Amino acid sequence: MPHRGPKKQKFPHHPRTRKTSALKYVGHGTDQERAALLERLPDAFVSVDPHWQFTYINRQVEALVGKGREELLGRNVWDIFPIPADSLLYRNAHKAMDMQTTLEFTQFHPLLNKWFALRLYPFQDGLYTFCQDITERKHAEELLQVPAKTFWDVNKSMIVTDLQGKIIYWNEGASRLFGYTAEEMLGQTPALLYPELEKDQLAIDLEQIRKGKDYTGHWQGRRKDGTRLPLLASVSIIKDSSEKIIGAIAANREIREREESTAVESDNHLL
Structure with missing residues (x-):
C-alpha cells in the first residue's frame, strides 16, 4: 500500500473582507x-x-480623517475612532443598524475637533453614512448670534455677507436656487448673482444696509446656467452681542410666473 502523508488539518473558512462594497442599493x-x-460627492461617505468594518470610503473621508483608505478598509470603525458608548453618534449608529431606521443628527467629534451633520441609512449588509463638516457653520452661529432654526433653514436660500460685501455663508437652499456650490461662492460678492445690477447701485444698497435699513422686494437674478431668476428677497442686518453691525443676511424665494406678473417693481435693489 502506498505511503500517504499526514492528513491535512482543515481550518474553518473565513471570507476575506472585501476592499470595496458592492453598494447594491446606491444608484444604478x-x-x-x-x-x-x-x-x-461633496460629503464624506462611509x-x-x-x-462595523469599513467596506467603502470615499476621498472626502480620507481628507477629513487624514488616513488613506488602505489603512481603514476592513478595520473596525470603533477601533479606529473610539468614542464613548453613551455618545450620540455611537447610540444612533447602533439604533439605525439594529432597528433598520434612517437617522439624521449633528454631532461634535472630540478627536477631530469638528462638528458634523450626519445621515445614517441602514441597508441589508450594513450601514451607509453621509457626513458633512459643519464646523464653520457652528462657529458662524456663535459669532453672528442668529437663531439657528431661522438662520440655517436649508429649505430657504440664505446668504450672509460681511461689511465688505463678501459672501461668508451660503447654504444648500442657495445652491439649489442659483446652481452654485458654497465653494464657488464663498468670498465672492453678490454681484455675480445679479448681473443686471450696476456696481454703483450695489454699493449704494450696501451702504443703506450698513445704516440698518432692511429691504424686502422683487428683483432679478440669474442662475449659474444663465437662466433668468425673478425673486422675492428680504435682507436684514446682523449685529453681534454688543449691537455692532457685522454683516447682512438675505433670504430669497423664487417668484413663480403668476406672482411675477402681479409683482410691483421696487426702486430698491438687493445685495
Missing part, C-alpha cells in the same frame, strides 16, 4: 459607476458591514 449601473458617483 455598474459598481464602477456607483463608485465614481460616491467619489464626486459604508460599514454588520460587524
Whole structure:
C-alpha cells in the first residue's frame, strides 16, 4: 500500500473582507459607476458591514480623517475612532443598524475637533453614512448670534455677507436656487448673482444696509446656467452681542410666473 502523508488539518473558512462594497442599493449601473458617483460627492461617505468594518470610503473621508483608505478598509470603525458608548453618534449608529431606521443628527467629534451633520441609512449588509463638516457653520452661529432654526433653514436660500460685501455663508437652499456650490461662492460678492445690477447701485444698497435699513422686494437674478431668476428677497442686518453691525443676511424665494406678473417693481435693489 502506498505511503500517504499526514492528513491535512482543515481550518474553518473565513471570507476575506472585501476592499470595496458592492453598494447594491446606491444608484444604478455598474459598481464602477456607483463608485465614481460616491467619489464626486461633496460629503464624506462611509459604508460599514454588520460587524462595523469599513467596506467603502470615499476621498472626502480620507481628507477629513487624514488616513488613506488602505489603512481603514476592513478595520473596525470603533477601533479606529473610539468614542464613548453613551455618545450620540455611537447610540444612533447602533439604533439605525439594529432597528433598520434612517437617522439624521449633528454631532461634535472630540478627536477631530469638528462638528458634523450626519445621515445614517441602514441597508441589508450594513450601514451607509453621509457626513458633512459643519464646523464653520457652528462657529458662524456663535459669532453672528442668529437663531439657528431661522438662520440655517436649508429649505430657504440664505446668504450672509460681511461689511465688505463678501459672501461668508451660503447654504444648500442657495445652491439649489442659483446652481452654485458654497465653494464657488464663498468670498465672492453678490454681484455675480445679479448681473443686471450696476456696481454703483450695489454699493449704494450696501451702504443703506450698513445704516440698518432692511429691504424686502422683487428683483432679478440669474442662475449659474444663465437662466433668468425673478425673486422675492428680504435682507436684514446682523449685529453681534454688543449691537455692532457685522454683516447682512438675505433670504430669497423664487417668484413663480403668476406672482411675477402681479409683482410691483421696487426702486430698491438687493445685495
